[in-house]
Amino acid sequence: MLKTILALPRAVWLIGLISLVNDSASEMLYPLMPLYLASVLMAGPKALGIIEGIAEATSSIFKLVSGVIVDRTKKAKPWIVLGYTLAGIGRPLIAIANSWIWVLAIRFTDRMGKGLRSSPRDALLAESVNENQRGVTFGLHRSMDNAGAVIGPLLAAIFLSIGTPLKDIFLWAIVPAIITFTLALCIKEPQKEAVPQASKFSWSLQGMPDQFKRYLVVAGIFALANSSDMFLLLRAREAGVPQEQIPLLWAAISLITTVFGTPLSALSDSFGRKRFILIAWIAFALFYIAMGFPGITTYQIFALFGIYGLFKAATEGVEKALVADMAPKGLAGTAFGWFNLITGLMLFPASFIFGWIYESIAPLYAFLFSGGCALVAFLLMAFWVYRNKAHCDVV
Template sequence: MLKTLASLPRSVWLIGLISLVNDSASEMLYPLMPLYLASVLMAGPKAIGLIEGVAEATSSLFKLVSGVIVNKTNKTKPWIVFGYSVAAIGRPLIAFVGSWFGVLCIRFADRLGKGLRSSPRDTLLAESVPANQRGITFGLHRSMDNLGAVIGPLLAAYLLAIQMPLREIFMWAIIPGAITVVLALCLKEPARNISSIAPTKFVWSLAGFPPQFKRYILVVGLFALSNSSDMFLLLRARELGVPQEEIPLLWAGISLITAVFGTPLSALSDRFSRKYFIACAWAIYALIYVGMGYSGLTLGWLCGLFVLYGLFKAGTEGVEKALVADLAPPGLTGRAFGWFNMCSGIMLLPASFIFGVLYEAYSPTAAFLFSGGCAFLSLLLLVFWVFRTPKHA
């Protein structure tokens, strides 16, 4: 594995470094958002669900837009640079808002930037390496991204420990944001073969994709209905007795597990079937959410479930994207990632909103059982429908 890592192109490592720096800023703020919304802006679970749902749905829609544009123009770098620039400008502005609606507007802009950069970035990664290196490539990217998600919460925990106000912490995000934009300007377009010639018009549909890819996209969308905002996991931890200053550390622990195991697990999927990795990870996810809803959950079991959540992320984040590249016909990689990223994110709006309503109106148990049930149904469809063996007459 180390030899393969060393042979990966410069652009793969550079994108990983960009994600590391960007997530250091993003994840420094992410675990503080529910605390900021609840303690400073006096927003409840329903408001948090609405904010995160709208933000992620926006990101998802623009992931399809940017993916289609990439296939039309064969250009990835401009959208990557622009997307990171929007996020770098938007995040520090959270310090100046006076209501949760202001946070909603800024999160909208931040996720707009993510939507515009994600599919072009994934396309650049997929087209920079051969098919037998896609797993390790996407795994490396996700590991470096999650390493940033370790650094960010640790910075947040330190700043909280020295009693820096939440508003000032948000302002510090401008520094890594600027570094990210500079690094993105250093990217180069990958070499493309004749099969990647741009089409004569914009194509938005799934025309030209194999049936298995279409089934996979549908089930990914259903699974996303179970995958509400991670802020609810942090809110649950706070309610179960985890001190406020330790919330960022808990989130950093999840990201550290994902960073450590993401690359080796994704590399294994280059040698074995990717579908088994995804199926096992989805089964773990369903168990995690059922467990999180248990009313008698102790802090010890809570930490165990958070460890499993880190392993779930490690076993899916890179492998799912590698599978998209495997199933995409030549020349349609951008649109394939556009549809995958959109369907895996567009359902976060209803997912987060429904979860927030169930959490506030009924109980945390009802909300977590709903998500666990959706995940289990998705697992069954993945195994018995998406990857079914076709019958030949």
């Protein structure tokens, strides 16, 4: 496996490095957002749900736009550069926000940047390798991305331990933004196989296989269960995890995902994507149900977050490899665009509903709602997505 990883094209490694640096900045700030909103801007779970829901929905819309455009123009690099630039500009501006409305506007810009870069980047990765290397390719990318998610929270923890004000930590995000922009300019796109082009842009699912359409439905239901991770950090803080350990807790999740993401995704190239996804989704459901119970201890939270890290490791690369497997030739960008659109748009109702239940009723019922949605998605994935198919695993 190590030989296969080292032999991956330069573009795969460069994109992974860009994601590592970018996520170092993003994840340095991510675990601080609930603290910043609550302690500086005096905003609660409802505001958090609105901010994250709108931000992720925005990202999803632009993922479809950029995906369709990259299939038409066959140029991914300009959108990748623009996307990282917008994100890099937006994050430091949170330091000067004086209300949660301003944070919403800044997160909107940040997520728009993510939307513009994600589908072109995923399509470029899929086109840079052979079909039997997609699992390891997307796994490596997600591992490097999550390595940044280890570095970022550790930096946040260091800043907090030396008494750095929250606003100043946000300002430091400009440094990795400059590095990311410079690296993105060095991307070279692979030679693309000539395929017939449509005479006009197509924003529909026309030409996509039925199995992919069913998978979109199921992925959307699971996304309804997967509200913003900020609620997990908020729950951990309310359960007694000290403020300075919150970034470390988030870093631990990312470390687990970094270590296990590549080997698990690589195994899906031979073991099958479906099995990995099903096992991970049932683990997710149990994790959310357990997180909601009153009286949960800090030790139990750390153990549960470890399970959550394994869930992310087993799905992040595999789900994208499955999309690439199902996408017709020349429509990888559009397929990733639709997948990202559906899963991202569902994050708005997911975060809004979760935040409302959390604040208005009780945390337990919010977590039970997410766990229930995950169980429904599990059943549909197991018995509906692959119907009328001779074999159940895409390899």
